Every structure is written in C-alpha cells, then in structure tokens.
Amino acid sequence: MSKNALSAIFTLAFLAPLAVACGSAQDAGSEPNPATPVEVDDFERDLAEVEPVPEEVGSVDAACRANLAQPFVGETMNLETRQALLDAVEPQVTIRFVEPDEEILDDDTVADRLNVRTDESDEIVEVYCG
Numbered sequence: 001m002s003k004n005a006l007s008a009i010f011t012l013a014f015l016a017p018l019a020v021a022c023g024s025a026q027d028a029g030s031e032p033n034p035a036t037p038v039e040v041d042d043f044e045r046d047l048a049e050v051e052p053v054p055e056e057v058g059s060v061d062a063a064c065r066a067n068l069a070q071p072f073v074g075e076t077m078n079l080e081t082r083q084a085l086l087d088a089v090e091p092q093v094t095i096r097f098v099e100p101d102e103e104i105l106d107d108d109t110v111a112d113r114l115n116v117r118t119d120e121s122d123e124i125v126e127v128y129c130g
Contacts (some may be wrong), residue, residue: 068088
C-alpha cells in the first residue's frame with residue numbers, strides 16, 4: 001500500500017466520526033434553537049470596608065518607600081550600595097542623592113521623592129521623603 005493511500009485511509013478513519021458528530025447538530029439552513037433561560041438568584045456579599053494603611057518602619061514615612069531604604073543608613077555609598085538601594089526601593093523612580101553640603105530649599109520638596117543624604121565620608125546618614 002502506498003503512502004498516499006495509507007494517509008487517505010487514516011484521514012478518512014479520523015474524519016468520519018467527526019463528520020457524523022457534526023452532522024447530528026443543526027443543519028446549515030435551519031434556525032438556531034434558543035437556549036432555555038436559566039434563572040439565577042440575586043445575592044449580596046457583605047464585605048468589610050478595608051482602609052489602606054501606609055507601610056511604616058519606626059517614624060519613617062513610607063510615601064516614598066523610605067522605610068525600605070532605612071537599612072542602608074550607616075552603609076558607605078558606592079556603586080554596589082547605590083544599586084542595592086535602588087533595587088530595594090523599586091519601583092520608586094524619584095530619588096535624590098543629597099551631598100553633605102547641599103542645601104535643600106523648602107519649595108524644592110516632593111512628597112513621594114526619596115532623599116538619600118550622605119556625609120563627607122560617603123556614609124548614608126539619612127533617608128527621608130521630600
């Protein structure tokens with residue numbers, strides 16, 4: 001028996017039961033039979049009101065994720081520490097690294113910006129929002 005004949009027999013053997021099953025459904029020209037409507041009882045769920053609570057660690061404001069940067073206070077600021085800090089506060093995107101002698105003006109504050117202040121020896125001395 002040739003490959004083509006064997007392939008045709010296999011295809012026919014597979015498609016014949018499928019055609020019978022599909023043929024027992026409605027004919028192409030007939031109108032669809034609408035499904036019987038199903039009644040569903042109405043019900044209500046009593047869910048407690050949940051008030052969102054911002055994360056806090058001690059007195060650190062979490063609006064800028066400073067609570068996640070707090071463990072870096074006391075660390076020396078270098079590329080490795082900076083990357084670890086950025087990873088820890090992710091997805092925080094607004095971060096200002098404040099140099100030791102840098103003055104921050106009152107009108108230059110943003111509530112959800114993380115500030116990381118270092119001292120003269122590049123040690124992180126403070127993290128805060130603003």
